[in-house]
């Protein structure tokens with residue numbers, strides 16, 4: 001069997017974001033990077049399936065981006081993926097979800113992947129489009145937001161998370177794509193021996209120009225901070241003083257402290 | 259301008275969020291038509307054209323089939339925009355429709371601005387203005403971002419039928435886990451977020467809840483990691499609460515968390531990041547390390 005997992009590298013979301021020179025995305029300097037959180041669940045699920053199926057199964061991890069994304073790829077390899085495709089694209093951030101999906105679909109088209117795993121959304125752009133669009137472009141079955149996954153000889157049984165804690169149970173046949181939601185599993189931490197082993201795994205480097213066949217369908221006109229609503233009080237400074245200030249406010253503005 | 263609004267229906271009921279689609283259409287100043295896979299016994303209060311397929315035969319979750327029905331209605335109505343709520347139904351179906359039409363999708367709109375649509379990004383800390391390149395686009399609107407609007411009237415039904423079975427088989431719903439804590443009744447909730455750092459720190463947050471005479475709440479990652487039980491989770495996939503006081507400890511303020519607690523009377527957030535989006539709705543944002551501030555606060559409150 002052939003499995004593919006698509007991962008995106010995103011900045012640490014606790015960073016301060018400043019618009020880039022064009023004012024359409026964030027300035028990438030001085031950011032710490034890591035694997036998109038939702039994609040960690042996708043990798044873990046793919047690795048678990050890879051382990052269950054054993055010999056004869058191959059798990060490829062794919063990421064589109066500049067050279068820095070190799071760090072995220074290496075993490076996925078250390079978690080248990082067999083090999084990787086780094087679609088080299090320093091301008092990945094300026095591509096719309098349709099283009100990102102089309103790059104993945106073009107890569108996957110003649111490779112006969114049985115199951116493709118993606119995250120349900122990326123934390124920085126958060127369009128929740130790429131996974132489903134890849135499936136549409138490949139013409140394969142797809143379900144989204146899964147919090148449960150079982151596989152048995154060509155059949156997938158997935159649990160979708162709906163609003164308010166309700167779940168929907170779905171069955172489909174491979175080839176298929178699933179988009180993974182938080183809580184699907186407990187992503188493992190790569191162990192040192194596995195990090196060492198991962199160094200020997202193959203990372204194919206493919207220039208994006210070889211795979212990009214589509215024009216963008218949408219344009220980002222601007223990237224900016226939210227218009228502050230104001231009203232709220234911001235307290236900063238020494239913790240001891242802050243405690244007294246907060247207690248005074250709570251006594252004044254609420255009935256919960258006397 | 260015309261929008262085709264895709265209504266939503268679950269376990270036999272029309273979802274209230276469907277009325278937010280009309281709020282969006284009004285802001286756009288657009289003509290509307292609607293499509294729903296639902297039931298004639300639960301029609302929206304809407305006097306326009308409603309393309310209706312029967313959920314009993316078409317299924318409530320059958321994206322291949324629902325996509326086909328929508329594409330049929332798009333042919334008939336020739337809308338500029340096809341609009342969904344950004345929900346588990348909408349974010350699943352919208353990209354399929356957009357891909358079939360090969361038009362842009364703009365996800366999770368929070369506003370309409372000159373030159374495009376406003377969406378959140380970077381975990382809600384930042385915003386983007388996005389513009390579809392073509393004349394037609396698929397849109398999903400963030401739940402709660404647009405006003406609920408009931409146009410009133412009785413729809414002019416255009417019944418749709420479809421047979422094709424699709425690539426997915428929907429087996430059924432699994433009910434939400436039973437809650438052993440009803441946070442909905444709590445007057446004070448102190449919630450732990452990922453910013454508390456580790457499971458061992460949960461008792462520190464629980465101690466503040468106790469000192470204030472309230473309950474412990476939690477954000478989703480804290481629950482997913484097994485630090486706190488699911489019955490304490492606040493948010494779209496947890497509980498919706500409206501206490502007199504809500505204290506968010508190390509919680510960034512993602513939309514799915516805010517949706518569960520923004521109706522609280524008074525919100526205090528403790529976060530080391532002054533730009534955390536929780537600051538947009540907090541009455542007081544304390545910029546501090548949660549593990550230094552909370553024990554100090556608990557000590558003073560308990561005294």
Ligand SMILES: Cc1cc2nc3c(=O)[nH]c(=O)nc-3n(C[C@H](O)[C@H](O)[C@H](O)COP(=O)(O)OP(=O)(O)OC[C@H]3O[C@@H](n4cnc5c(N)ncnc54)[C@H](O)[C@@H]3O)c2cc1C
Nearest residue numbers: 451452453477478493494495508509510512530531547548
């Ligand atoms: C379909 C869907 C449904 C979801 N449902 C829910 C839901 O019901 N409930 C929910 O909560 N989430 C839900 N989520 C997840 C949501 O999007 C966020 O990922 C989640 O709310 C983030 O939790 P958090 O704020 O605890 O963690 P983070 O976003 O990681 O934020 C941690 C915060 O702690 C701060 N911090 C870090 N260290 C410290 C310190 N030492 N002192 C002070 N502050 C510190 C950081 O600045 C940051 O703001 C859902 C997501 C999806 C896609």
Ligand SMILES: Nc1ncnc2c1ncn2[C@@H]1O[C@H](COP(=O)(O)O)[C@@H](O)[C@H]1O
Nearest residue numbers: 006007064118119121122127128129130
């Ligand atoms: N640059 C990328 N490289 C590889 N996979 C990606 C990339 N961008 C998005 N994805 C995948 O698509 C999912 C959804 O992303 P998005 O549509 O941007 O919210 C992510 O969780 C990833 O699995």
